[in-house]
Amino acid sequence: MDSHFLKVDLFGIPWLTVNVPNLILTTVAMAIVFFVTFFMSRKIQMYPTGAQNALEYLVQFIKNVISSTMDWKQGKNFIMLGITIILYVFVANMMGVPFELATADHDVWWNSPTSNPVLTISLAAFIIILTHIYGLKLKGPKEYGKDYFRPAFFMAPFKVIEDLSNTLTLGMRLYANIYAKEMIMVMLVGLGASGVFWAFGAFIPLVVFQAFSVFIGSLQAFIFCMLTMVYMAHKVSEEH
Amino acid sequence: MGSIAIAVAITAGLAAIAGAFGVAIVVRSTLQGITRQPEIRGPLQTVMFIGVPLVEALPIFAIVIAFLLLGNM
Numbered sequence: 001m002d003s004h005f006l007k008v009d010l011f012g013i014p015w016l017t018v019n020v021p022n023l024i025l026t027t028v029a030m031a032i033v034f035f036v037t038f039f040m041s042r043k044i045q046m047y048p049t050g051a052q053n054a055l056e057y058l059v060q061f062i063k064n065v066i067s068s069t070m071d072w073k074q075g076k077n078f079i080m081l082g083i084t085i086i087l088y089v090f091v092a093n094m095m096g097v098p099f100e101l102a103t104a105d106h107d108v109w110w111n112s113p114t115s116n117p118v119l120t121i122s123l124a125a126f127i128i129i130l131t132h133i134y135g136l137k138l139k140g141p142k143e144y145g146k147d148y149f150r151p152a153f154f155m156a157p158f159k160v161i162e163d164l165s166n167t168l169t170l171g172m173r174l175y176a177n178i179y180a181k182e183m184i185m186v187m188l189v190g191l192g193a194s195g196v197f198w199a200f201g202a203f204i205p206l207v208v209f210q211a212f213s214v215f216i217g218s219l220q221a222f223i224f225c226m227l228t229m230v231y232m233a234h235k236v237s238e239e240h
Numbered sequence: 241m242g243s244i245a246i247a248v249a250i251t252a253g254l255a256a257i258a259g260a261f262g263v264a265i266v267v268r269s270t271l272q273g274i275t276r277q278p279e280i281r282g283p284l285q286t287v288m289f290i291g292v293p294l295v296e297a298l299p300i301f302a303i304v305i306a307f308l309l310l311g312n313m
Binding site for chain 2 (some may be wrong): 068164172179223226
């Protein structure tokens with residue numbers, strides 16, 4: 001139950017540890033996303049069929065998400081960002097659904113990489129930093145600086161706090177959902193392993209919960225993408 | 241040891257109750273808005289998807305504190 005990960009000191013510095021299974025798993029998730037989209041988008045035709053249809057549906061979906069939060073003039077920059085985020089988070093959430101690998105002494109080697117708080121919070125931090133960069137780029141430094149003092153001058157501390165809490169909640173929401181999912185699955189498997197009678201008892205709940213975790217995973221991927229666009233719209237769009 | 245377990249249980253349970261009620265209020269209002277004016281379904285859903293995470297933030301903090309306590313056990 002008390003699962004842990006293999007950790008290695010980076011460059012031999014004792015406090016700078018690297019979570020090896022997570023590195024491998026994120027790389028696998030990135031590889032899956034890259035190769036699936038790469039091979040889906042090879043034969044582009046005027047009248048789309050099969051894989052191209054699916055990708056075009058995804059692009060249209062992201063377009064709808066973006067245009068519901070900001071103008072298309074700024075929003076056209078973020079289509080690729082949205083597709084990348086939704087696919088990566090979706091694949092990462094789905095990785096722990098079919099099975100999970102661990103050694104006999106609970107060293108985990110395969111699960112959802114998003115069930116680790118460090119990974120999700122750094123993902124969220126990168127996104128918040130990216131919103132600041134795009135705010136500077138699309139609105140200019142002057143408008144960006146003025147934004148901290150809108151609608152009144154005393155709002156500046158709250159805006160800074162908002163960024164911090166956005167980072168925390170964006171990362172923690174994904175982590176808490178996926179971690180809870182993994183935890184309940186591990187418990188069900190542990191229940192099934194405790195006896196022949198329980199194995200039959202735990203099988204149907206496990207299948208039902210796998211279906212539910214597919215739902216949770218896609219919903220969290222969508223919410224992550226949606227919130228990225230909402231935070232981006234806060235920084236990027238001009239208020240009138 | 242035992243008291244921390246009880247604290248974790250209370251924290252997680254209260255967070256679940258609070259999150260459920262908060263999200264229920266948001267979704268209920270959205271549903272009422274949609275039934276009144278079905279044509280603004282899209283914008284209402286967008287606002288709902290902004291509002292639900294805002295409401296959820298505090299229960300998530302509570303769950304994080306529960307996890308931290310669990311680590312102290």
